[in-house]
Amino acid sequence: MKTITHVIQDPLGLHARPAGLLAKAAAACGDCTVNLTFKDRTVDAKRIMGLMKLGAKQGDTLTITCEGENEDAAAASMESFLKENL
């Protein structure tokens, strides 16, 4: 399992647009399971509505875990996605 963390830079937090893009990026990881944890809640990063429900704001830390097929590549792609978009 690969774990990465990201501090949200977007002033509006994990709102609709980044949540949609994040779910797409996670879905592109194929069979690798991508979960996102914020505070005490963990959601499937491939599901938009779960991500939006977290209500994560600017300055909050997200933890992303990638487990399964090609987890190294999945973690690397999620890390670069988060840096560029959130």
Add this chain to the structure above:
Amino acid sequence: MGIFDKLFHKPQSEHPVITAPVAGTAVSLQEVNDPTFSQEILGKGIAIRPTEGQIVAPCDGKVDMMFDTGHAVSLVSTNGMEILIHVGLETVQLKGKHYTTHAKTGDTVKQGQPLISFDREAIAAEGYDLITPIVLCNSDRFPILQAHLGAVSAGDPLLTIDA
């Protein structure tokens, strides 16, 4: 003719239907002036230019999240469709002003039950576009068979789903 073949194979009445959450004019999502919706980043769907100020449940289900600002609500239908209704564009910035919520996260709701009321004139007067996208966030699992464009009343069929 794929759409019509499917319709004829299964009577339309057996397909799940998402009904209009508000009266107005239903238009394609591509007409929404926000790439998050027009590029279908949140999923496929439809949009309504509202002519009334009340959002009602578009199906039986559960309120997945009522945003505390009242500008958006997401629901999960009884059969698992994940529906997001976003009342106006960029309206998160109103921070709840001009919106009143009538249901809360976790509530079980019936189709037609009021969810949000909003002051159309006041929101428009502040310069916001009131177009209301209705997005099926898991449209990969629930493909849209037919979108009913044009004038709609709240409760009219809006999206027919291939499930």
